[in-house]
Amino acid sequence: MSAEIHRLPVGFTNCYLIRERGLILVDAGPPQKAVLLRKKLQVLSVNPKDVSLIVLTHAHRDHIGSLGEWKRMTGCKVAVNHREREWVEKALKPLPKVLSPWGVLLSLLTRMMAANSHFSGTPVDLTLQDDGVSLEPFGISGRMLHTPGHTQGSMSVLLDTGDAFVGDLAMNGLPMRLGPGMPSLGDDPSAVKASWRLLLDSGAKKIYPAHGKPFDADVLRKKL
16 A cells, blocks of 8 residues: 655644554654644544654754654654764754855754754654664555765655655755755755765655655756
8 A cells, every 4th residue: 555645834844644554753843833733633533642653854953843742642752863862862952054055044043943942852762773774663665764964864764655755855945945956054965965866766756855845856866
């Protein structure tokens, strides 16, 4: 059976629900958004207790701010790359580098939001290494891949269907950038492109970013 995919926008950040034989979430959203996420799941007739796993594409505040509330609500496991476990458990707020002129404005906005946002640390259940990790134990036909570039510990979820949930490895549209492509903020643009190649070589067909609407993976191929 093909997985159901639901984009769950919370502010400027997309979380994603993936439902197949099991239920997982990709990212948890900014601080104080757990109740909004729960309402979005209710519209889909999803019981939060049926969510077995939250995969964090990376541990910036707009992806982990509601994680603690969400974990308490569902009892689900939390998975993040080993490089960013401490960010999650200590509620750290590392700030990414600027990768484009547009990123200068975003960086200022990010700093302001980080200074005014408060959230607690959350225990991590699955510390992910850099080799691919199967999602089959959670009832999802796919895997988690290490795709650094936006952060050193960034992970993507790649389903067997070619649907790829990439966090901030790519962005699409305002206010993050004009159209799909390179993130405006991140660690290393050359690593971003290397991760794009990995995803494409691994069968990615459609890209689901954390900021903006999904787009065809061939867009990234043309930018390499």
